[in-house]
Amino acid sequence: MKRLAAPAALLTGALALAGCGGSAGSDDSGGSRAELSVSSSYMPQPVSPDMAAGFLTVVNKGGTADKLTSVTSTASGDVTMHSTMGGAMKEKTSFTVPAHGRLVFRSGGNHLMFDALKRKPKQGDTVTLKLTFAKSAPLTVEMPVKSATYNPSTGH
Structure with a gap:
């Protein structure tokens, strides 16, 4: 037994x-899921009639990382994501948004490229974006168009 x-x-x-x-x-x-939001979005008024850059910060207050897998906009035929390392630009298919962290797209670093613009955005306009993630629901962002020389650290 x-x-x-x-x-x-x-x-x-x-x-x-x-x-x-x-x-x-x-x-x-x-x-512990991702809790995503977007801040500091802007597009400098483009010099080119068919191409523009965009910048923003994706903030994750959650305990799980996620991936930004695509960006689309009604203002553009194609939006691509790029990293910049040592002055070299490289197209990327996704970017990680770390848990309790942020993904920053800024001038001279990671950035968005809007190709085949349907019309050239002007200062004061707003461009609508849809950010798609691997796990989280998509986010819609209203990106203001700033002056071509706008610097977020000075506000000019």
Whole structure:
């Protein structure tokens, strides 16, 4: 009888641990998801009639990272995402938005390129963007068009 009690106790303990692991995973996924928002968006008034750059910051207050997988706009036929490292620009298919962090698109760094503009945006206009993520719901952003020489650190 003692020989059967030990394996039965081990099996019961293993089943209890497996059950705990599953429920803990379920609770964690709801409480640690990405919480995304956008700030500091702007487009310098483009010099070219068919191409423009855009900048913004995606903030993640959640406990899970996400990926920005695409950007679209009714103002443009194509919006691409680019990284800049050592002066070299490279098109990217996605960017990670870290948990409790931010993804920054700024002049001289990561940026958005609007190709095949339907019309040339002018200072004071607003361009609507849709940001699509791997896990989170899409975000719609109203991006103001600023002067061609706008610098966010000075506000001019």
